[in-house]
Amino acid sequence: MNLKQDISQADFERIEKYLFDKMGENEKLFFEKELKETPALNAKLDELKLIFEGIEKAEFKEKLNQFHREMGKDSNLRIVKTTSFNWKSFAVAASIIFIAVISVILYNRPNANERLFAAYYKTDPGLVTAMSSKGMDYEFERGMVDFKSGEFQSAVNRWEALLAGNPNSDTLNYFLGTAYLELGYSAQAIQNLHKVSENSQSKFVDDANWYLALAYILEDKKDEARQALIRTNHPLKAELLNQLDEK
Amino acid sequence: MSSQKIIECFRNNDSGFLGILYQSQFPKLRRFVLANNGNEDQAKDVFQEAFIITWENIRKGMFIPSSNSDVNAYLFRVGKNKWLDYVRSSGFKKNISLEIQHDRFGEEAEDKESALQWVEKGLKTLGEKCRDLLKRFYYRKESMSMIANNFGWTEQTARNNKYRCIQQLRDELYKMKD
Numbered sequence: 067m068n069l070k071q072d073i074s075q076a077d078f079e080r081i082e083k084y085l086f087d088k089m090g091e092n093e094k095l096f097f098e099k100e101l102k103e104t105p106a107l108n109a110k111l112d113e114l115k116l117i118f119e120g121i122e123k124a125e126f127k128e129k130l131n132q133f134h135r136e137m138g139k140d141s142n143l144r145i146v147k148t149t150s151f152n153w154k155s156f157a158v159a160a161s162i163i164f165i166a167v168i169s170v171i172l173y174n175r176p177n178a179n180e181r182l183f184a185a186y187y188k189t190d191p192g193l194v195t196a197m198s199s200k201g202m203d204y205e206f207e208r209g210m211v212d213f214k215s216g217e218f219q220s221a222v223n224r225w226e227a228l229l230a231g232n233p234n235s236d237t238l239n240y241f242l243g244t245a246y247l248e249l250g251y252s253a254q255a256i257q258n259l260h261k262v263s264e265n266s267q268s269k270f271v272d273d274a275n276w277y278l279a280l281a282y283i284l285e286d287k288k289d290e291a292r293q294a295l296i297r298t299n300h301p302l303k304a305e306l307l308n309q310l311d312e313k
Numbered sequence: 314m315s316s317q318k319i320i321e322c323f324r325n326n327d328s329g330f331l332g333i334l335y336q337s338q339f340p341k342l343r344r345f346v347l348a349n350n351g352n353e354d355q356a357k358d359v360f361q362e363a364f365i366i367t368w369e370n371i372r373k374g375m376f377i378p379s380s381n382s383d384v385n386a387y388l389f390r391v392g393k394n395k396w397l398d399y400v401r402s403s404g405f406k407k408n409i410s411l412e413i414q415h416d417r418f419g420e421e422a423e424d425k426e427s428a429l430q431w432v433e434k435g436l437k438t439l440g441e442k443c444r445d446l447l448k449r450f451y452y453r454k455e456s457m458s459m460i461a462n463n464f465g466w467t468e469q470t471a472r473n474n475k476y477r478c479i480q481q482l483r484d485e486l487y488k489m490k491d
Binding site (some may be wrong): 069073075078080113114115116118119120121122123124125126127129130131133134136137160164165167168169170174229 | 314315322326327328329332333334337339357361362364365366381402411425428429430431432433435436447448451452453455472478479482483484486487
């Protein structure tokens with residue numbers, strides 16, 4: 067390596083500012099120009115860059131040893147509990163950041179309801195299009211094509227328009243409900259599915275109650291879910307009821 | 314946790330995040346190493362090496378995790394491969410102590426690694442105050458005002474002291490070079 071150059075504090079501060087991306091656009095361009103024209107400055111930058119990286123990596127390695135030692139205190143190498151703060155060396159600020167990070171991690175993990183939902187939810191296969199039964203409408207069928215190709219928002223848009231003129235249609239309410247459920251709007255899905263669930267004449271009543279139960283599970287409304295399950299004749303009814311009762 | 318947040322945690326050396334990652338993932342690799350002719354010390358070494366590689370690759374953008382489980386899987390994979398490489402190597406058969414081979418390509422990367430180790434050595438010679446100051450700024454990414462507060466300095470004093478500590482470090486490093 068080269069002989070040691072003197073680096074003035076002014077140069078040091080500027081180089082550091084540049085390396086940590088704290089310079090404004092103009093300042094940066096000016097500095098980069100200077101770097102090109104002044105090899106000595108460039109050499110200083112390379113050296114400081116290495117030193118900064120070296121310090122960070124060295125401290126990081128120390129930290130790993132600290133994590134390891136703390137783990138050893140639990141004889142079974144248990145996974146660290148989020149409530150145990152034994153890190154006296156941490157400033158209050160660090161503890162607060164720690165809590166915030168943990169909450170974010172926990173919040174973003176699927177909860178028990180979401181897991182239960184995922185275990186039992188299957189997309190409705192949709193109706194065969196170009197059916198010539200009564201009341202089937204071209205716009206409805208176009209929505210069904212959207213639904214079957216996974217374009218649930220488009221399907222919803224088409225069907226909502228139809229629902230305006232046909233608010234009690236069990237077919238529309240059923241498929242809207244399931245489309246909303248696909249999109250994650252469980253509260254809205256409940257509204258649509260509910261209309262079908264109480265219509266024992268509808269050919270969709272069993273499935274509507276099944277999906278209604280799943281939607282209630284997502285909303286953490288276990289009692290309503292149970293009631294919907296009791297009404298349905300879905301083959302997995304007993305199993306899901308058992309699962310609900312275990313929680 | 315979102316991809317962006319995960320990458321930020323690695324860039325900022327978020328100790329809560331890194332600590333949880335370390336302590337929750339170590340047991341799995343440890344079990345693997347122990348089940349494959351390794352001992353406790355080797356498990357620790359391999360895991361830490363894999364952890365460092367994961368940290369570097371995420372920060373460099375060479376690996377972009379989309380979730381926590383992505384990170385876990387990557388970490389385990391790196392560690393497992395490192396261990397298996399070692400077990401299959403001649404060093405292991407001759408009972409040579411574990412010298413983790415870096416997957417470095419070419420002289421440049423090896424030069425860089427030894428340069429970083431040189432800095433690490435120099436750092437160890439500094440006094441406690443300097444080490445603490447440098448650790449807070451360069452590793453913990455604390456702001457100058459936070460650091461100044463901690464030591465009871467003004468910000469300008471903190472800046473001056475940081476500069477002085479780096480000078481000390483450089484002096485030491487050049488001394489060691491001879």
